[in-house]
Amino acid sequence: MNVVVCVKQVPDTTARKEFLPDNRINRAAVENVINPFDEYAIEEALRLKESQGGSVTILTMGPPSAEDSIRKALAMGADSGVLVTDPALEGSDAWSTALVLSRALARLDYDLVMTGMESTDARTGLVPAALAEQLKLASLTYASRVEIADGKVRVNRQIPGGYQEVEAVYPAVVSVVKGVNEPRYPSLKGIMAAKRKEIQKLGFSDLDLPADSAGKTGEKAKAVEVTPRPEKPAGEVIRPDSPEAAAGAIADFLQAHKFI
Amino acid sequence: MDFALPDEVTMLRDLVREYVRDRLRPLTMQVEEEDRIPDGILQEMKDLGLFSIPFPEEYGGAGLGELGYCVAFEELGAVNAAYSNIIGGHCGLCGMSIALGGSDELKGRYLPRMGTGEILGAFALTEPNAGSDAAHIQTTARRDGDSYLLNGSKLWVSNGPMADLYTVFAVTDRDQGAKGVSAFVVERDTPGVTIGKIDEKMGLRGSRTSEVFFADARVPAENLIGEEGKGFRVAMRTLDGGRMSLGASCVGQAQAALDLALEWSKQRIQFGQPIASNQAIQWMLADSEVEIHAGRMMVYHGAWKIDSGQRASHEAAMVKVYCSEMLGRVVDRAVQVHGGMGYMKEFDIERMYRDARITRIYEGTSEVQRMIIAQDLLSGD
Ligand SMILES: Cc1cc2nc3c(=O)[nH]c(=O)nc-3n(C[C@H](O)[C@H](O)[C@H](O)COP(=O)(O)OP(=O)(O)OC[C@H]3O[C@@H](n4cnc5c(N)ncnc54)[C@H](O)[C@@H]3O)c2cc1C
Numbered sequence: 001m002n003v004v005v006c007v008k009q010v011p012d013t014t015a016r017k018e019f020l021p022d023n024r025i026n027r028a029a030v031e032n033v034i035n036p037f038d039e040y041a042i043e044e045a046l047r048l049k050e051s052q053g054g055s056v057t058i059l060t061m062g063p064p065s066a067e068d069s070i071r072k073a074l075a076m077g078a079d080s081g082v083l084v085t086d087p088a089l090e091g092s093d094a095w096s097t098a099l100v101l102s103r104a105l106a107r108l109d110y111d112l113v114m115t116g117m118e119s120t121d122a123r124t125g126l127v128p129a130a131l132a133e134q135l136k137l138a139s140l141t142y143a144s145r146v147e148i149a150d151g152k153v154r155v156n157r158q159i160p161g162g163y164q165e166v167e168a169v170y171p172a173v174v175s176v177v178k179g180v181n182e183p184r185y186p187s188l189k190g191i192m193a194a195k196r197k198e199i200q201k202l203g204f205s206d207l208d209l210p211a212d213s214a215g216k217t218g219e220k221a222k223a224v225e226v227t228p229r230p231e232k233p234a235g236e237v238i239r240p241d242s243p244e245a246a247a248g249a250i251a252d253f254l255q256a257h258k259f260i
Numbered sequence: 261m262d263f264a265l266p267d268e269v270t271m272l273r274d275l276v277r278e279y280v281r282d283r284l285r286p287l288t289m290q291v292e293e294e295d296r297i298p299d300g301i302l303q304e305m306k307d308l309g310l311f312s313i314p315f316p317e318e319y320g321g322a323g324l325g326e327l328g329y330c331v332a333f334e335e336l337g338a339v340n341a342a343y344s345n346i347i348g349g350h351c352g353l354c355g356m357s358i359a360l361g362g363s364d365e366l367k368g369r370y371l372p373r374m375g376t377g378e379i380l381g382a383f384a385l386t387e388p389n390a391g392s393d394a395a396h397i398q399t400t401a402r403r404d405g406d407s408y409l410l411n412g413s414k415l416w417v418s419n420g421p422m423a424d425l426y427t428v429f430a431v432t433d434r435d436q437g438a439k440g441v442s443a444f445v446v447e448r449d450t451p452g453v454t455i456g457k458i459d460e461k462m463g464l465r466g467s468r469t470s471e472v473f474f475a476d477a478r479v480p481a482e483n484l485i486g487e488e489g490k491g492f493r494v495a496m497r498t499l500d501g502g503r504m505s506l507g508a509s510c511v512g513q514a515q516a517a518l519d520l521a522l523e524w525s526k527q528r529i530q531f532g533q534p535i536a537s538n539q540a541i542q543w544m545l546a547d548s549e550v551e552i553h554a555g556r557m558m559v560y561h562g563a564w565k566i567d568s569g570q571r572a573s574h575e576a577a578m579v580k581v582y583c584s585e586m587l588g589r590v591v592d593r594a595v596q597v598h599g600g601m602g603y604m605k606e607f608d609i610e611r612m613y614r615d616a617r618i619t620r621i622y623e624g625t626s627e628v629q630r631m632i633i634a635q636d637l638l639s640g641d
Contacts, residue, residue: 075271185279188309188322191271 001052001148003045004110006059006101006131007073008035009066010121017121023223024091025121027063034069037116040176043183044146045114046077052148055079057108061089061100067199074194075186081197082108086204091216094122098130100214103207105135112153113173117142124221128175138168141175263560269328272313276335279308284339291340291466292611302346306377311347314501315355320372326501327563330508334556337512341615342466344509349418349467350374352502354381357427357443360501361486361494370425370445382423384414384472385495392628394429395438395492399474401430406481408432408444410452410474416622420470421455424448428474429495432488443491445483452477463614496573502623503576504562507583510619511555514587517594517612518548525597535597544593551590555583574636581629584619591616 011017011030018026034042045056056078058070063085070081084104092100105113113135118125125141132139143155144163154167158177186194204214212218240246254260265273283304291297305311314329315321322328329352336344355374358366373379390397399412410430417426426446433440446453456471485494522545525536535541562575591613595602602609620626 071267072271072274075275185308186271186275187307188272188275188313188324191268191275192317192323194271195268 001048001054001112002057002110003048003054003112003114004057004059004105004108005038005041005045005073005078006113006115006127007038007042007069008116008119008121009033009060009062009069010035010119013120019226022091023226032065032069034072035116035119035121037118037120037176037178039116039183040178040180041114041116042073042076042078043181044176045112046184047181048112048146048148049077054111057082057110059101059104059108060084061092061097061104063090070199071194072186074197074199075190076184077186077190079197081199082202083199084202084207088204088211088215091219092214093219093221094124094126095130095220096214096218098127098134099209099218100207101127101131102134103209104202105131107202107206111170113137113171115173115175117175117177125175128173132173135171135173138172139175140166140168140172143174143176144180146174146176146180265327265331269324269331272324272328273331273335275308276310276332279305280335280338284336284343288339288608288611291342295465296468297340297342297346297466302377305343305347309375311350311377312375313347314351315359315371315375316367319359319367320375321359322375325563326504326566327560329501330505330559330563333505333508334512334515334559337509337514338516340466340611341464341509341513341618344505344512345418345464345467348502348505348509349383349423350377350381352505353383353498354419354423354425354427356501357383357485357494357498358445360497361443361490362445363482363486365482366445366485379424380419380422382417382419382426382472383498384417384420384426384428386415386417387413388415392625394495395441397429397431397441399428399430400434401432401442401444401479403432403481404478408479408481408484410444410446410477410479412474413456414472414474416459416469417472418467418469418622420472421458421468426453426472427485427498428472429491430474432491436489438492439489441491441495442488443485443494444479445485446474446477446479450477450479462617463611464618465611499623500571500573500576501566503580503629504559504566504572506619506623507555507562507576507579508559510583510587510616511552511559513612513616513619514548514552514555514583514590517587517591517609517616518545518552520609520612521545521548521594521597524601528599541597544597548590548593551586555579555586558582574633577624577629577632577636580624581626581633584616585626587616587619 009032012033015030018029020026049056058073058078058081060066060070061084115128128141129139140155142158144158145156147154152167153170153172156163157166238249240249309322312321313324317323333344387397401408401410428444428446431440432442452475454473459469525541526534528535558579562572562579565572594609595613598609601607
């Protein structure tokens with residue numbers, strides 16, 4: 001089972017974001033990390049490798065510094081990495097990102113493509129399905145459980161109030177939700193081993209794409225405006241005299257807000 | 261001149277930082293109250309490789325060198341000092357005494373299992389009558405056929421009660437003074453080895469120290485580290501690395517104390533404004549920042565020197581005395597910034613103040629470090 005995990009480097013979720021004049025996030029101004037949802041995808045792929053054999057390849061489109069994220073995934077146990085990096089790709093939207101990834105995938109040998117359900121910076125959640133569309137593969141999104149059996153991939157697909165059981169022959173594209181597993185920390189041995197693993201670099205010209213298909217020029221979605229989230233109003237502090245009064249106050253609050 | 265950390269050390273730092281934040285920080289109060297680190301947590305740390313950082317890769321170590329070891333200690337400084345104390349006794353002192361002075365056979369026998377944490381090490385030098393004056397230890401090792409018989413008692417051995425093996429220093433030739441001291445690897449289940457009661461300490465809760473006794477404990481001659489009479493040299497070289505990493509832990513503890521003081525100074529309102537708006541508070545913060553930076557640079561420089569194969573005893577002594585005393589000043593200011601809150605058990609800073617005190621005493625007191633530094637100066641080395 002050879003799995004390619006598409007990993008995005010994103011600004012640290014806890015950092016305050018700054019925006020460039022064209023409404024894109026200023027990635028140079030913040031600490032960048034692996035998209036937290038992708039960590040679940042990496043972990044799931046590593047578990048498949050451990051149970052089924054095969055390999056895990058990390059595929060990333062991003063600036064040269066995104067190599068750090070690939071390196072971390074290699075330290076967690078992935079076998080090799082591919083970084084697609086080119087100034088011409090800057091500003092790619094979800095559709096052209098999927099296009100670029102699909103072209104990079106055409107050069108790789110895989111049984112499964114895994115991704116996180118969305119990235120924590122843009123949060124469109126469009127790339128997994130768009131990628132499946134480009135690859136003409138089945139798209140199994142929001143998986144909270146992934147299983148390989150009889151040449152098929154089966155997932156529990158999370159939906160409001162429950163889950164659907166979905167299966168497809170692979171190759172297929174699977175996106176996973178938070179909580180599908182508990183991602184491991186890289187080990188020190190993994191860190192040292194990652195130094196010796198290969199990261200292949202691809203540029204725009206390696207992808208056989210028309211010049212206007214990606215980056216700013218290939219844009220199909222345009223960020224018109226960014227508005228900072230309104231500041232959270234200060235919460236109300238209640239200081240009951242006794243545990244009983246506290247329990248009552250909590251129950252009243254939950255009832256008033258229709259939680260119970 | 262390049263001040264950037266190597267990539268693998270940066271990854272190590274990020275890993276330890278994340279692990280400390282997610283797994284260890286929530287346990288700080290529990291470790292303090294129960295005076296123990298949960299076994300599951302120690303196992304996790306072993307699985308990550310944190311018990312093998314400075315060991316050479318050919319012996320199953322992480323091979324991240326003194327620099328990697330120091331950077332990890334800096335991050336561990338953000339939580340209970342017990343973590344770095346346990347790893348310090350195990351890796352930096354016991355393990356490195358074998359790695360630096362032991363035969364290939366000895367290294368192959370113990371380092372791989374120490375690296376995985378399957379066996380835990382401790383370092384037994386200090387005795388009731390020999391602390392600063394470590395060359396005057398009284399424990400003896402008498403050759404008997406193809407083994408040695410050890411007799412004597414060791415004091416305040418970190419990891420003493422839990423360890424599976426000890427690096428033990430003993431006199432093989434009384435007439436030779438420091439040159440008559442030899443170092444041995446002694447396994448815990450050797451008949452004649454017993455453990456005393458666990459010490460009650462001011463701080464460092466979660467790390468256990470105790471006496472260790474030797475009564476005709478028979479140790480195979482292969483367990484001699486290096487040659488007879490080279491024990492004191494092994495101890496001093498091992499302590500070079502130990503003092504460097506101890507300095508790193510001081511830098512980490514000081515940084516954590518400053519971070520808390522900074523946070524508190526912005527929150528605490530007196531006279532209608534955050535106390536941070538007073539210059540008196542600002543100067544305390546600024547002085548701490550300056551001194552932490554100085555300490556950190558000294559640690560990185562010393563670690564680099566060790567990793568590049570140079571002797572660094574002089575630097576290690578300077579790092580040890582400066583960083584431990586710097587920590588004392590920084591954590592004291594941090595308590596001051598917290599006011600009465602800094603004296604309350606419910607605040608981390610109270611524990612940090614107590615944890616910090618030992619760093620000026622063990623692995624050579626401040627006075628001993630100054631003796632070493634002055635001797636080097638005066639002998640023109
Ligand atoms: C929590 C804890 C953990 C420890 N862990 C270990 C361990 O794992 N392994 C181990 O071997 N030891 C360990 N020790 C022992 C520690 O290394 C010694 O306590 C330390 O070396 C100082 O020795 P001492 O306590 O006997 O002090 P002393 O040597 O009695 O010193 C008392 C005071 O006199 C000063 N002094 C002594 N001689 C001179 C001089 N010539 N000039 C000026 N001043 C002088 C000292 O600086 C100090 O201020 C530990 C101690 C503690 C408290």
